[in-house]
Amino acid sequence: MGRTAVGFHEGMPVATLIASGSWLMSFLDRICAVNRYDWSGFRAFRVAGVQVGFVKHAFAEILARWPAVFHVEATQVSLADVLGSPQARSAAVREALLSLRDEGLIKGWRDELYPVNRRYAEVPYLLMERAAIPLFGVCAYGVHLNGFVRDKDGLQMWIGRRSLTKFSAPGKLDQLVAGGQPAGLGLKANMVKECWEEAGIAPELAQRALPVGAISYCRETSQGLRPDVIFNFDLELPPDFIPVSMDGEMEEFYLWPIEKVIETVRETDAFKLNCALVVIDFLVRRGFIAPEQPDYMEILHGLLARETALAEYARRRDPG
Numbered sequence: 001m002g003r004t005a006v007g008f009h010e011g012m013p014v015a016t017l018i019a020s021g022s023w024l025m026s027f028l029d030r031i032c033a034v035n036r037y038d039w040s041g042f043r044a045f046r047v048a049g050v051q052v053g054f055v056k057h058a059f060a061e062i063l064a065r066w067p068a069v070f071h072v073e074a075t076q077v078s079l080a081d082v083l084g085s086p087q088a089r090s091a092a093v094r095e096a097l098l099s100l101r102d103e104g105l106i107k108g109w110r111d112e113l114y115p116v117n118r119r120y121a122e123v124p125y126l127l128m129e130r131a132a133i134p135l136f137g138v139c140a141y142g143v144h145l146n147g148f149v150r151d152k153d154g155l156q157m158w159i160g161r162r163s164l165t166k167f168s169a170p171g172k173l174d175q176l177v178a179g180g181q182p183a184g185l186g187l188k189a190n191m192v193k194e195c196w197e198e199a200g201i202a203p204e205l206a207q208r209a210l211p212v213g214a215i216s217y218c219r220e221t222s223q224g225l226r227p228d229v230i231f232n233f234d235l236e237l238p239p240d241f242i243p244v245s246m247d248g249e250m251e252e253f254y255l256w257p258i259e260k261v262i263e264t265v266r267e268t269d270a271f272k273l274n275c276a277l278v279v280i281d282f283l284v285r286r287g288f289i290a291p292e293q294p295d296y297m298e299i300l301h302g303l304l305a306r307e308t309a310l311a312e313y314a315r316r317r318d319p320g
Contacts (some may be wrong), residue, residue, distance in 0.1 A: 006044070026266045027280050028295055031302035034273040037220035039313055044076040045136050046126040047089065051076075052116055053099030054137030054225045062105070065095045072243070079126075089126035097132050106131050108167040114140055115183045120229065122133060127183050137225035139179060139306070143191045145233045146279045147176035147199070149256075154257045157279075158243060160198070160250040162272065165231070169249070172272040173264070175279075176200070176243060187211070187231055200244035201235075209235040210284075212285060215277045227306045234280055262288065277303060 043060055045053035055063070063070040063077055069092045071078040083089045090113075100106045108131045115124035116138050132141045147158040158176040162169055168267045179194035180312050181187065188211070195206035218227040242251045242264050256264075264270055281303050283289045289299060301308065 027283075027289070027299055028302065030269075030271075030273075030280065031217075031299065031305065032278040033269070034217045034219050034277060035305040035309065036304070037218055037225060037309065039316055041220070042137065042225060043074070044317075045138070046076055046078040047116065048079070048081075050118070050125070051124060052118055052136075052138055054227070055135070056224055059135055059224065062100070063096070069093060069096055086124060086126050090128070093126060093128060097129050097285060101131075106135070112180070113183045114138070114180070118182075120231075124183060130180060130182070134221060134224040134226055135228060140226065140228045142178065142180050142228065142230045142274075143187055143194060143233065144175045144230050144275065145177035145191060145195065145235055146278065146282045147201075147235050147237050147243070149239055149255065150238050151239050153257065156255050157258055157282075158199075158237065158259050159254045159256055159261065160245075161252050161254070163249050163251050164247075167251065169272040172275070173270045174250070174272055174275050176253070178275065178278075181231070191233055195235075197247040198245060198249055200246050201237075201241075204239075205237075206235070209233040213281065215274075215281050215303045217274060217277060218306045219273070220311035227309065228274070229306065230274060230278060232281060234282070260287070271318070 041056055042054040043057060044051045045055045060072050060077050064072040065114050067098070069080055069083070071080055079089055079093070083092050097106060101109050106129075110130045112130040113127040114130050114133050115137070117124045118139070120141055128136065128138065130140070149156045149158070160174045160176055162172050162174050164170045168211045177191070177195050177198045179190065179198065181190055184189060185193075188209075192203050192206040195201035195209070196203065210233060212245055213231050214229055214231045216227075216229045218225065243250075262283065265276050271279065280289070280299065284299065289296065
């Protein structure tokens with residue numbers, strides 16, 4: 001796939017944008033777009049007495065068809081206590097999910113297992129099919145890579161356009177490399193794997209990617225809740241690097257001046273929702289969004305909105 005360098009000819013230069021501060025409200029709009037939910041529509045999902053997710057009321061009633069697996073109450077859904085190990089829980093839940101898949105109630109089945117836990121470092125309570133994770137409002141983890149180039153013209157960023165055949169957000173703009181985080185694979189190892197599959201980045205080059213933090217969000221969808229965490233990586237690429245989609249998940253790639261990236265995030269919804277947040281995080285860390293500017297703190301807090309959302313839910317359950 002060829003390299004497409006797109007010139008930036010419209011809009012204000014970065015220095016003027018930064019000085020004006022007028023662009024920041026639209027960054028907040030992008031953050032708000034991926035942080036919309038109504039807690040009244042959910043009940044808790046618990047495993048071994050611990051809340052690990054959120055289930056929509058209608059889906060909870062469907063789960064009541066498996067009383068040996070799911071204990072459904074007015075305020076929560078719990079896995080049966082008799083399922084006392086991660087292996088037993090995983091197997092029992094899988095059988096129910098396969099039935100729901102065959103009925104067409106679970107779309108986009110991947111045969112890829114995700115951990116069910118409260119934070120990344122916690123030992124999973126069970127493993128669950130990726131496509132079902134939003135139905136149970138469990139945190140899904142992902143890795144995203146900002147691939148950028150420095151040359152005489154300044155900072156440029158590689159942007160990918162998602163394949164039109166993708167199950168989620170087809171045709172939307174994305175990071176150069178991004179992928180979900182399956183169980184049993186380390187974050188860096190997953191990033192190296194995704195670098196090759198999505199952009200043809202050789203492992204020896206991908207190993208140079210630096211972990212630079214994380215963003216989080218909480219978004220209600222037609223399926224359920226996405227209280228997700230994305231671990232971000234930066235990789236400076238040589239000027240002659242040309243990405244090639246090895247797995248067909250990217251339609252094409254663009255090498256854009258950072259000004260065009262900024263304007264696209266600021267003015268349009270062309271980016272996949274969570275990918276826009278990854279770009280905003282990059283802009284904060286690189287100084288394009290600075291502490292002196294309006295709404296700076298709101299933007300910082302918004303990039304970790306999952307934690308705020310969960311705290312709000314806890315206050316609703318226990319106002320005292």
